[in-house]
Amino acid sequence: xxxxxxxxxxxxxxGSEAGVGWAWAEQLVASDxxxxxxxxxxxxxxxxxxLEQKARPNLHVHYMEVGGVPRHVxxxxxxxxxxxxxxxxxxxxxxxxxxxxxxxxxxxxYGSYRTPFFLCLLGIPSIFGPxxxxxxxxxxxxxxMSLRGAVHECVRKIxxxxxxxxxxxxxxxxxSTLILPVTQGTLRVVPNRYRSxxxxxxxxxxxETRFEKVDKVKESGRLRILFVGxxxxxxxxxxxxxxxxxxxxxxxxxxxxxxxxxxxxxxxxALAKSNCLEDAIEWSPGISRSxxxxxxxxxxxxxxxxxxxxxxxxxxxxxxxGMPILCFKVGAFGSIVDSSCGSSIDVDxxxxxxxxxxxxxxxxxxxxxxxxxxxxxxxxAYEKANAFTVGEAVxxxxxxxxxxCKS
Numbered sequence: 001x002x003x004x005x006x007x008x009x010x011x012x013x014x015g016s017e018a019g020v021g022w023a024w025a026e027q028l029v030a031s032d033x034x035x036x037x038x039x040x041x042x043x044x045x046x047x048x049x050x051l052e053q054k055a056r057p058n059l060h061v062h063y064m065e066v067g068g069v070p071r072h073v074x075x076x077x078x079x080x081x082x083x084x085x086x087x088x089x090x091x092x093x094x095x096x097x098x099x100x101x102x103x104x105x106x107x108x109x110y111g112s113y114r115t116p117f118f119l120c121l122l123g124i125p126s127i128f129g130p131x132x133x134x135x136x137x138x139x140x141x142x143x144x145m146s147l148r149g150a151v152h153e154c155v156r157k158i159x160x161x162x163x164x165x166x167x168x169x170x171x172x173x174x175x176s177t178l179i180l181p182v183t184q185g186t187l188r189v190v191p192n193r194y195r196s197x198x199x200x201x202x203x204x205x206x207x208e209t210r211f212e213k214v215d216k217v218k219e220s221g222r223l224r225i226l227f228v229g230x231x232x233x234x235x236x237x238x239x240x241x242x243x244x245x246x247x248x249x250x251x252x253x254x255x256x257x258x259x260x261x262x263x264x265x266x267x268x269x270a271l272a273k274s275n276c277l278e279d280a281i282e283w284s285p286g287i288s289r290s291x292x293x294x295x296x297x298x299x300x301x302x303x304x305x306x307x308x309x310x311x312x313x314x315x316x317x318x319x320x321x322g323m324p325i326l327c328f329k330v331g332a333f334g335s336i337v338d339s340s341c342g343s344s345i346d347v348d349x350x351x352x353x354x355x356x357x358x359x360x361x362x363x364x365x366x367x368x369x370x371x372x373x374x375x376x377x378x379x380x381a382y383e384k385a386n387a388f389t390v391g392e393a394v395x396x397x398x399x400x401x402x403x404x405c406k407s
Contacts, residue, residue: 001033001034001103001104001398002033002034002036002100002101002102002103002104003028003033003034003035003036003102003103003104003105003106004036004038004093004096004097004102004104004105004106004119005021005024005025005028005035005036005037005038005106005108006038006086006089006105006106006107006108006109006117006119007021007022007024007025007037007038007039007108007109008021008039008040008082008085008109008110009021009039009043009109009110010022010025010037010039010040010043010047010109011043011046011047012046012047012049012050019313020108020109020111020313020390021039021108021109022047022050023390024106024108024390024393024394025037025059026056026059026390027390027391027393027394028394029056029058029059030391031391031394032058033058034058034060035058035059035060036060036062036096036100036102037059037060037061037062038062038064038089038092038093039061039062039063039064040063040064040065040085041063041064041065042065043063044061044063047061062092062096064085064088064089064092065085066081066084066085066088069081069084079114079115082110082115082116083116086115086116086117086118086119087118089118089119090118090119090121090122093105093119093122094122097122097124102122102124103124103125104124104125104126104127104401105119105120105122105124105125105126105127106126106127106397107119107120107126107127107128107129108129108130111129111130111131111132111133111182111310111311112131112132112133113131113132113133113134113163113169113181113186113189113190114133114163114166114169115131116168116172117172117176118172120172120175120176120177121171121175125177125178125401125405126175126176126177126178127176127177127178127179127180127397127401128172128173128176128178128179128180129178129179129180129181129182129201129397130180130181130182130201130311130393131179131180131181131182131186131310132181132182132183132185132186132309132310132311132331132332133160133186133189133310134160134181134183134185134186134187134188134189135183135185135186135308135309135310135330135331136153136156136157136160136185136308137153137156137157137234137307137308138307138347139153139154139157140350140351140352141307141347141352141355142154142233143351143352144238144239144242144352145233145234145238146233146264146267148233148263149232149233149234149264150233152233152234153233153234160189163189164189164191170191173190173191173194173197174194176197177197177401177404177405178197178199178397178400178401178404179194179197179198179199180198180199180200180201180397180400181198181200181201182200182201182202182310182311182332183200183202183309183310183331183332184200185308185310185331186310187200196407197404199396199397199400201393201396201397202311202332202335202336202388218300218369218371218374219253220371221251221253221367221368222253222254222255222300222367223251223253223254223255223300223301223363223366223367224255224257224298224299224300224301225240225244225254225255225256225257225299225300225301225302225303225326225363226256226257226259226295226296226299226301226302226303226318226323227240227256227257227258227259227260227302227303227304227305228259228260228292228295228302228314229259229260229304229306229314230260230261230262231258231260231261231262231263231264231265231268232262232263232264233264234306234307234308235260235262235305235306235307236305236306236307236328237258237260237264237268237305238264238267238268238271239305239352239355239356239359240256240258240303240305240359241256241268241271241272241275241277241281242271242275242356243356243357243359243360243363244256244275244277244280244281244360244363245275245276245277246356246357246360247359247360247361247363247364247367248277248280250364251363251364251367251368253367254280254363254364254367255280255281255282256277256280256281256282256303257281257282257283257284257295257299258281258282258283258284259284259285259286259287259292259295260284260285260286261285261286269283292314292317293317293321296317296318296321296323297321299323300323300324300366301323301324301325301326301342301366302314302315302318302323302324302325302326303326303327303359303363304325304326304327304328304333305327305328305359306327306328306330306331306333307328307330307347308330308331309330309331309332309333310331310332311331311332311333315327315333315336315337316385316388318381319341319381319382319384319385320381320382320385320386321381322378322379322381322382323378323381324341324342324343324366324374324377324378324380324381325337325341325342325343325344325381326342326343326345326359326362326363326366327342327343327344327345328344328345328346328347328355329344329345329346329347329348330347336384336388337384340377340380340383340384341377341380341381341383341384342377342381343362343365343366345358345359345362
C-alpha cells in the first residue's frame, strides 16, 4: 500500500508527539508499506541523521514550509501557520497522487480534532488520527487551581461545546474515511452523524523499541515517587504535593521528585514550603529523554495526576521500565492502568479533598506493600506496556480502514 503520512511534527529524537509521527512512519515501513512522509523543513536534520544510521528504502521524506505566514500569532499560536501548511500540503499531495497513485492518506500530527486535515479532500481513503482534545477537567476539580488555570478550563469546556459549529471540522469529519478518537471525551465531540466512521484507539505514544527489564528492588518502608510534566494546573502537581503531605503522616518514607517547568512552578514550591515538605521533595528542571529513561530506574513508581489527557509518552515509557503508575481514571490512561500495573483512581463525583485523600491512601499502600506483591506489579507494568505498542495501533487502524471502506 502506498501511504502519504501527514506528520507536521516528526522527530526521531523526541519522545513527545513529534516522536509519535516518526514511530508511525517507521512501523508502516516495517509493515512493508511504501510511505511518503510529509513534514516540515525543520525536521530535516534529525530525520536525515536517523536515515544515515539505518536505511529505510520504503520511506520517502518530503519537507515543506510555508512562506509569508508567521509561525506564531498571539492568542492563536501555531494554528494560522498550520492551516496554511495544510492547504499547501493538499496541492503537494495532488501532484504526488498523480505521479504515484496513492492508496491512502493518513493524518498523524498534530493529534487534535481541532487541527485541519485538508488532505482528506483528495478523494482517496483517508485516516484522521489518532486525535484527542475533547477531554475536559470536571469543574469541581478546578478547586485548588490558580485562578488562571480554573478560567482556562472553563473556557476550554465552552470552546469544545462550540467547536462543533466549525465548518472546517465538519468538512474534515465528512470527508475522512476513518476517524480515530483516542478517548471517549473526544468521541463525544464528533457529531452523531459521523460516529459510524469512528473507532476509539487508545493513544500510543511510547517508542516501539522496548528496553531490557530492570531488576527493580523497592526498599522496605520507602517509596520514591517520580512526577514528570509541565507545571500547569491540569497536570495536577498540586494534588500530588497535597497528597504527599497526608501520606507522610503514616508513611514518612514516601518522597517525591518533580521533573519539569512551567507557569505554576513558583506557586507549587510555595505550596510545598507551606506544608513543610522541603526535605521530602526534589525539584529538577526539564531533562533530556535519555536522562529521563535513567530516572525511571532510580524511582519506584510514577505519579501521573493529569486531570484530562489524550495520551502521554511518560506513562508508557515508565511502564516499559517496570514502574507501577498511580493516576486518575480519566482520559486514555485511565482505561490502561489497573491493579495489575498500578492504581487508577476514580474521580467521578468526588471532591478535591476526597481525590487527594484517595491518592494519599494509595501512596501509603504502595509504600508498605510486600516484596512479592510489588514484584507482581512490576511484571504487570512490563506486560501492559507491550500490549500498547505502535505496531498494535497500526494493525488496528488499517484493519478498521478496510472495514469502513467495505461498509
